[in-house]
Amino acid sequence: MNPSRYHRQTLVKTFGAEGQRCLHKAHAVVIGCGGLGSHSASTLVRMGIGTIDLIDHDTVDLTNLHRTAVFSEADIGKPKSEVLAAHLRTVNHDVAVYDHNITVTKENIITLLDKASIVLDGTDSLPLRQLINQTAVDLKIPWVYAGVYETCGMVLGIIPGKTPCFHCLAHTLPEPKTDAFPIHGYLPQITASFQVVEAIRILQGKSPSGLIIYDAEQQRCETLNVKRNPKCTCCGRNIHR
Ligand SMILES: [Zn+2]
Numbered sequence: 001m002n003p004s005r006y007h008r009q010t011l012v013k014t015f016g017a018e019g020q021r022c023l024h025k026a027h028a029v030v031i032g033c034g035g036l037g038s039h040s041a042s043t044l045v046r047m048g049i050g051t052i053d054l055i056d057h058d059t060v061d062l063t064n065l066h067r068t069a070v071f072s073e074a075d076i077g078k079p080k081s082e083v084l085a086a087h088l089r090t091v092n093h094d095v096a097v098y099d100h101n102i103t104v105t106k107e108n109i110i111t112l113l114d115k116a117s118i119v120l121d122g123t124d125s126l127p128l129r130q131l132i133n134q135t136a137v138d139l140k141i142p143w144v145y146a147g148v149y150e151t152c153g154m155v156l157g158i159i160p161g162k163t164p165c166f167h168c169l170a171h172t173l174p175e176p177k178t179d180a181f182p183i184h185g186y187l188p189q190i191t192a193s194f195q196v197v198e199a200i201r202i203l204q205g206k207s208p209s210g211l212i213i214y215d216a217e218q219q220r221c222e223t224l225n226v227k228r229n230p231k232c233t234c235c236g237r238n239i240h241r
Pocket of ligand 1 (some may be wrong): 236
């Protein structure tokens with residue numbers, strides 16, 4: 001590894017050489033390689049994550065291009081995970097990049113997540129988020145939820161057993177009802193940046209910030225202090241697994 005690659009970010013006082021080592025040791029799994037996942041993965045690889053798995057079952061579509069990183073018109077019809085991985089390998093050869101052109105199911109998710117030090121949500125599916133959450137709670141792996149809709153993005157870093165899980169809050173979080181939900185082109189990149197910040201904070205041993213809500217139309221951001229639900233059927237304190 002050429003240390004000069006990361007010199008400017010190691011000058012950041014809250015990160016430094018120790019933060020860089022922490023990132024280099026980490027293994028991120030990005031589920032969903034569209035608007036959110038392509039931006040989050042790109043930032044993590046450029047910043048020097050050690051290992052990254054990119055998972056998506058879908059192919060690049062013309063309607064993705066306004067909000068995704070990396071993909072071009074020439075990639076239309078190709079698997080998102082493969083195109084993203086091929087590009088990111090050219091960005092930083094120090095990072096071990098693995099692509100998985102598959103659908104995440106309850107049969108394969110443990111195998112996909114069990115080596116992760118952090119999981120990043122790039123999906124737009126409530127059932128899949130619930131499956132990620134349950135598996136992350138079971139395996140005690142931190143993960144970072146991210147959701148986008150129209151001009152609003154939401155991010156929540158989750159450390160199982162310590163902070164509210166997705167299921168503690170799921171009833172309060174909006175979920176798109178259709179595949180073709182409205183979304184501004186800039187929003188995934190902004191939200192993915194908030195998501196990466198939370199992921200790196202967690203990898204550095206810091207506490208998640210809370211529920212971050214960014215409203216681009218108002219250029220306003222707030223962070224809500226959220227609490228665990230002791231009766232949560234996923235992470236409730238009275239549940240012993
Ligand atoms: Zn919970």
